[in-house]
Amino acid sequence: MALVVTTGVAVPPDVEVLAVPVAKGADGPELLGDGHGLDPGELAARRFEGKVGETLDTAGSDRTTVMAVGVGDAAEVSLDVLRRSAAALVRAAWKRGSAATTLLDAVPPDVDRAEAARAVAEGAGLAAYRFTRYKSDPDPCRLAGLTLVGADDGAVAAALDRSAEVVSAVYLARDLVNEPAGSLSPRELAARAAEIAERVGLAIEVIDEAGAEALGLGGLLGVARGSDEPPRLIKLTYDPAGADRTVALVGKGITFDSGGLSIKTAEGMMTMKTDMSGGAAVIAAMSALPALGPPVRVVGFVPATENMPGGRAIKPGDVLTTRSGTTVEVLNTDAEGRLVLADGLALAVEEEPDAIIDLATLTGACIVALGPKIAGLMGNDDELVDRVRSAAERVGEPAWPLPLPKEYRKQLDSEVADLKNIGGRHAGALTAGLFLQEFVGSVPWVHLDIAGPSRSDDDDGAVVKGATGAGVRTLLELLAGDPGFPTLPDGNTTFS
Numbered sequence: 001m002a003l004v005v006t007t008g009v010a011v012p013p014d015v016e017v018l019a020v021p022v023a024k025g026a027d028g029p030e031l032l033g034d035g036h037g038l039d040p041g042e043l044a045a046r047r048f049e050g051k052v053g054e055t056l057d058t059a060g061s062d063r064t065t066v067m068a069v070g071v072g073d074a075a076e077v078s079l080d081v082l083r084r085s086a087a088a089l090v091r092a093a094w095k096r097g098s099a100a101t102t103l104l105d106a107v108p109p110d111v112d113r114a115e116a117a118r119a120v121a122e123g124a125g126l127a128a129y130r131f132t133r134y135k136s137d138p139d140p141c142r143l144a145g146l147t148l149v150g151a152d153d154g155a156v157a158a159a160l161d162r163s164a165e166v167v168s169a170v171y172l173a174r175d176l177v178n179e180p181a182g183s184l185s186p187r188e189l190a191a192r193a194a195e196i197a198e199r200v201g202l203a204i205e206v207i208d209e210a211g212a213e214a215l216g217l218g219g220l221l222g223v224a225r226g227s228d229e230p231p232r233l234i235k236l237t238y239d240p241a242g243a244d245r246t247v248a249l250v251g252k253g254i255t256f257d258s259g260g261l262s263i264k265t266a267e268g269m270m271t272m273k274t275d276m277s278g279g280a281a282v283i284a285a286m287s288a289l290p291a292l293g294p295p296v297r298v299v300g301f302v303p304a305t306e307n308m309p310g311g312r313a314i315k316p317g318d319v320l321t322t323r324s325g326t327t328v329e330v331l332n333t334d335a336e337g338r339l340v341l342a343d344g345l346a347l348a349v350e351e352e353p354d355a356i357i358d359l360a361t362l363t364g365a366c367i368v369a370l371g372p373k374i375a376g377l378m379g380n381d382d383e384l385v386d387r388v389r390s391a392a393e394r395v396g397e398p399a400w401p402l403p404l405p406k407e408y409r410k411q412l413d414s415e416v417a418d419l420k421n422i423g424g425r426h427a428g429a430l431t432a433g434l435f436l437q438e439f440v441g442s443v444p445w446v447h448l449d450i451a452g453p454s455r456s457d458d459d460d461g462a463v464v465k466g467a468t469g470a471g472v473r474t475l476l477e478l479l480a481g482d483p484g485f486p487t488l489p490d491g492n493t494t495f496s
């Protein structure tokens, strides 16, 4: 049960915890707004400095614990700081029933209050997640309600409604990604997508092996050959009345990546149930569209399969013919994501979209380049890359642009086919991006390599250990938070 965040003009009388922002001033902790009895001297004596994410419980009144929440330098309180402070307060109030916070008192005049409320609600809501399905003795967040104390002309309440949708979508992605591969086969992923589509009102089409054969999805079918589980191609459509533009989303849906015959090490395989994180992000983000209601048609494709080394598995040297007719020599069966994405991207192009965004846990090389917390961002359209980057930054899902150098394209030349699926030892994230680029034609396209941020080894602000739901917030920010996205070919960025 997700934490419900609401607004309130005053602190509810029976609240168990009241979290009050405290800045880190030059001379010690500084109260921001009404301190509700907090004493900076006492805080300092108890070694509380006011650093971002620091919390300290104080006695407060009979019923209410007053918690100091650090927000760092008062002049530097940003959306990211608010998300982190809110996440910290939820972790510190994990076992309490109800909480209120005056964190909005910490918002500097140059930061929009509604955006600030969203950051607090999303930081709090996302930190309250835990995957408990298989725990005999789960320790879920008990906090059921958080009141954001402060004046509201309606904009804050509207922002909170939107945050609730975003948070539920991220929960959905995390649940899908955390689910073990043994219980989340491609068929099960498709069944869950169908349940979700039915519940929220999206159109869904699930293409089975025979359908994939008929469509010529040689990449997807090739990867699936080594597995006893049949593949699925999931297509979701959100088609609101009056939409004058289309965005296509494509998410890598490898429900388990053993590497295939180019098998991974035991260590390398341990986290590979998460190799459908891109697909989960597409399904989850789309699940929120009917509620958020952006006037854009969105079509999502999730090519889903296991990558296994069974007796019929593709062998290094085999050639696959993908949906677009492009042939690929598979020299490493562990570079399977790009094979299924080749089909997904080709199908996306057929929708004649104004933009394509793909999300994939595509390369270990991207983690080497950017570390585990930053997504790689590549594309064939600088304006679109910029838009995705700034949307990602606004919601606190960092993504960093990487180039698609033309001079590296020849590394994908094959002796026997149109392309080979590996591009050599260096710049693996870029050659993977260059491979995908072959399938998008002239459609403005962005690729997010989320191999790093799709999972986390620690609780960190809005991110929790395990599946993070990476990409969901960025997609929703773009689709429902940026009225100029996507730009039409005539450069028109306003909705009609």
Ligand code: BES
Binding pocket: 257, 275, 332, 334, 335, 336, 337, 361, 362, 363, 364, 365, 421, 422, 423, 428, 451, 452
């Ligand atoms: N799913 C992996 C990428 C990955 C690695 C994601 C680590 C998350 C954590 C992908 O299918 C893969 O194995 N890629 C290979 C490509 C190589 C063979 C060209 C890789 O990155 O090593």
Ligand code: ZN
Binding pocket: 257, 259, 307, 333, 334, 335, 336, 337
């Ligand atoms: Zn792989």
Ligand code: ZN
Binding pocket: 254, 257, 275, 334, 336, 337, 361, 362
């Ligand atoms: Zn993979």
